[in-house]
Amino acid sequence: MLHGMTTTRYEAPGTVADALSVMAAHPGAMILAGGTDLLVQYQAGLRTPSAFIDVKRIPELMAIEADASGVTIGAAVAAADICAHPVIRAWWPGLVDGVQLIGSTQIQGRGSLGGNLCNGSPAADATGALIASGAVAHIAAPSGVRTVPVEQFVLAPGKTALAPGELLVSVRLPKPAAHTADAYQRLIPRTEMDIAVASVAVSITLDPSGLCTAARVVIGAVAPTPLLVPEAGAALAGTTLDAAALERAALAASAAARPIDDKRGTVAYRTTVVGVLTKRVAAIALSRAKER
Amino acid sequence: MKLHIDTTLNQEPAEFLCAPDETLLSALRNELGLTGTKEGCGTGDCGACSVLLDGRVVASCLVLAAEVQGRAVTTIEGIASGTTLHPLQTAFLKEAALQCGVCTPGFIVAAKALLDVNLDPTEEQVRYWLAGNLCRCTGYDKIVRAVLDAAANMRSTRA
Numbered sequence: 001m002l003h004g005m006t007t008t009r010y011e012a013p014g015t016v017a018d019a020l021s022v023m024a025a026h027p028g029a030m031i032l033a034g035g036t037d038l039l040v041q042y043q044a045g046l047r048t049p050s051a052f053i054d055v056k057r058i059p060e061l062m063a064i065e066a067d068a069s070g071v072t073i074g075a076a077v078a079a080a081d082i083c084a085h086p087v088i089r090a091w092w093p094g095l096v097d098g099v100q101l102i103g104s105t106q107i108q109g110r111g112s113l114g115g116n117l118c119n120g121s122p123a124a125d126a127t128g129a130l131i132a133s134g135a136v137a138h139i140a141a142p143s144g145v146r147t148v149p150v151e152q153f154v155l156a157p158g159k160t161a162l163a164p165g166e167l168l169v170s171v172r173l174p175k176p177a178a179h180t181a182d183a184y185q186r187l188i189p190r191t192e193m194d195i196a197v198a199s200v201a202v203s204i205t206l207d208p209s210g211l212c213t214a215a216r217v218v219i220g221a222v223a224p225t226p227l228l229v230p231e232a233g234a235a236l237a238g239t240t241l242d243a244a245a246l247e248r249a250a251l252a253a254s255a256a257a258r259p260i261d262d263k264r265g266t267v268a269y270r271t272t273v274v275g276v277l278t279k280r281v282a283a284i285a286l287s288r289a290k291e292r
Numbered sequence: 293m294k295l296h297i298d299t300t301l302n303q304e305p306a307e308f309l310c311a312p313d314e315t316l317l318s319a320l321r322n323e324l325g326l327t328g329t330k331e332g333c334g335t336g337d338c339g340a341c342s343v344l345l346d347g348r349v350v351a352s353c354l355v356l357a358a359e360v361q362g363r364a365v366t367t368i369e370g371i372a373s374g375t376t377l378h379p380l381q382t383a384f385l386k387e388a389a390l391q392c393g394v395c396t397p398g399f400i401v402a403a404k405a406l407l408d409v410n411l412d413p414t415e416e417q418v419r420y421w422l423a424g425n426l427c428r429c430t431g432y433d434k435i436v437r438a439v440l441d442a443a444a445n446m447r448s449t450r451a
């Protein structure tokens with residue numbers, strides 16, 4: 001036992017209903033998905049749950065369901081399974097860009113979208129692409145199911161829209177409109193295994209002539225939460241993403257950034273980099289959208 | 293309170309007792325006496341504790357022992373067949389791909405997971421796959437060469 005005084009329980013319910021009742025019975029319990037955030041925090045003494053509720057035996061949380069209007073990804077599906085899914089690879093390459101950055105092979109085998117979202121890190125690599133693609137979170141509460149747009153899910157570092165006793169069941173991505181594509185990039189000082197200094201996710205929609213009709217730009221690691229920047233999207237809409245439009249979007253992204261100074265980067269560096277990334281990532285999303 | 297866990301360990305049925313918050317790494321080493329799996333960091337960063345869980349490589353320091361109820365775990369002790377070393381183990385010896393050896397079980401288990409899905413990886417694929425396995429001694433080159441050699445050997449014995 002890691003903390004000698006506590007008696008932490010382990011529960012592995014098989015249904016959402018059972019999970020909710022176990023949560024109700026153990027108010028200090030925490031959900032265990034891949035454990036790649038939670039068990040690190042537990043061993044550091046930062047979390048002291050009264051019980052671990054392992055949700056990986058609940059079929060709904062472990063399934064990917066694709067249909068004509070989109071895909072539903074169970075909250076506990078491992079990153080490796082998301083990145084290998086043919087429909088997700090085809091329709092949301094930007095989500096795959098982000099999910100495949102989460103840790104090493106060992107972490108990919110365990111870490112989930114639900115954990116990435118619920119951990120509430122401003123630098124979470126999957127969250128930006130979910131917001132850019134207009135994903136919604138399906139939440140199970142004792143009173144029933146509710147749906148929250150992902151951009152409203154993370155409220156502050158480590159704080160989410162989940163009320164005590166609520167469970168994130170899945171994330172739903174609507175099928176992209178015609179000539180729509182996404183992309184995601186982060187900046188880290190090395191090639192693998194690090195936390196973003198800044199990140200950007202973009203989704204671009206074109207009309208048949210190649211004019212951008214809608215764009216969603218999300219910045220990460222430069223504010224207390226991943227942030228949808230409508231001004232940056234507006235700078236791209238109505239353009240062909242020419243150099244001047246990209247420059248305006250970059251300025252809007254930098255203006256929206258409210259970064260902190262830390263060992264990974266200063267405020268000035270992060271503010272500049274998030275603008276540079278905005279241009280790069282928008283260009284990648286544009287070239288993907290043109291292929292559709 | 294200890295939990296009683298039934299699992300498959302290195303292809304054999306196994307049972308053990310663990311605390312509800314005990315890691316799989318701790319149960320392997322302290323309850324089951326399988327000390328081939330090493331602890332480097334305890335935080336998912338180094339890969340020394342790599343094991344296969346239902347065939348997929350995971351960091352056993354970030355798995356609760358209770359989670360393996362009804363699942364299959366393979367550790368470094370289960371990689372050889374009897375007294376016949378796995379081609380990866382032979383290649384690590386031949387290439388001298390280790391010095392202190394603390395990282396070696398993790399590298400071999402992780403590399404096996406790669407070769408299970410891709411018997412003809414490029415050097416770049418090997419390096420990315422093993423990015424979560426740290427070695428403070430070798431400089432990685434010999435490790436990567438050993439994995440590529442083992443893959444080539446396994447391809448030629450299959451053909």
Ligand SMILES: Cc1cc2nc3c(=O)[nH]c(=O)nc-3n(C[C@H](O)[C@H](O)[C@H](O)COP(=O)(O)OP(=O)(O)OC[C@H]3O[C@@H](n4cnc5c(N)ncnc54)[C@H](O)[C@@H]3O)c2cc1C
Binds near residue numbers: 102162167168
């Ligand atoms: C070595 C290492 C490298 C990493 N690299 C990256 C990286 O590059 N990018 C990145 O973004 N992250 C990284 N991470 C962090 C982590 O791997 C990811 O955030 C991962 O997606 C977390 O998922 P999980 O399933 O392991 O979450 P868990 O640890 O199981 O859970 C995380 C939190 O979410 C809660 N939770 C989980 N699922 C639910 C649910 N369904 N309903 C309600 N609450 C829930 C848990 O209670 C906990 O508070 C890294 C971690 C490690 C150890």
Ligand code: FES
Binds near residue numbers: 332333335336352353
């Ligand atoms: S001991 Fe598990 S990754 Fe280092």
Ligand code: FES
Binds near residue numbers: 395396
């Ligand atoms: S041989 Fe010493 S850490 Fe790799």
